[in-house]
Amino acid sequence: xxxxxxxxxxxxxxxxxxxxxxxxxxxxxxxxxxxxxxxxxxxxxxxxxxxxxxxxxxxxxxxxxxxxxxxxxxxxxxxxxxxxxxxxxxxxxxxxxxxxxxxxxxxxxxxxxxxxxxxxxxxxxxxxxxxxxxxxxxxxxxxxx
Numbered sequence: 001x002x003x004x005x006x007x008x009x010x011x012x013x014x015x016x017x018x019x020x021x022x023x024x025x026x027x028x029x030x031x032x033x034x035x036x037x038x039x040x041x042x043x044x045x046x047x048x049x050x051x052x053x054x055x056x057x058x059x060x061x062x063x064x065x066x067x068x069x070x071x072x073x074x075x076x077x078x079x080x081x082x083x084x085x086x087x088x089x090x091x092x093x094x095x096x097x098x099x100x101x102x103x104x105x106x107x108x109x110x111x112x113x114x115x116x117x118x119x120x121x122x123x124x125x126x127x128x129x130x131x132x133x134x135x136x137x138x139x140x141x142x143x144x145x
């Protein structure tokens with residue numbers, strides 16, 4: 001199982017906003033800190049904002065902040081929103097053309113594994129991930145303005 005870059009960036013954005021919750025952040029700032037594309041990050045932030053994970057404030061003095069409390073946001077919830085699909089193998093997708101799909105038990109094993117993966121991530125909140133907030137900020141400090 002491999003998550004997309006989109007998911008990686010989404011989780012990093014939420015971690016950044018949660019770690020620096022006392023102030024607004026900008027896409028430019030986050031992109032600089034993580035050395036990632038502003039254009040790609042814009043798409044990530046738009047999706048997160050659309051689903052209420054990020055609040056965007058426009059205009060002078062605007063920026064980004066968490067749209068929900070960190071202790072209510074689960075990693076599983078975020079990934080379900082930002083991942084396009086969780087089709088590990090063809091038979092788990094809508095366009096299944098596998099010739100042995102009717103009798104194959106592999107898809108059941110993989111479906112259960114995927115369900116277990118997401119269930120585990122549903123147990124982790126953004127607050128859990130930010131429990132080492134000071135260490136995270138120290139790690140980012142050389143890149144902060």
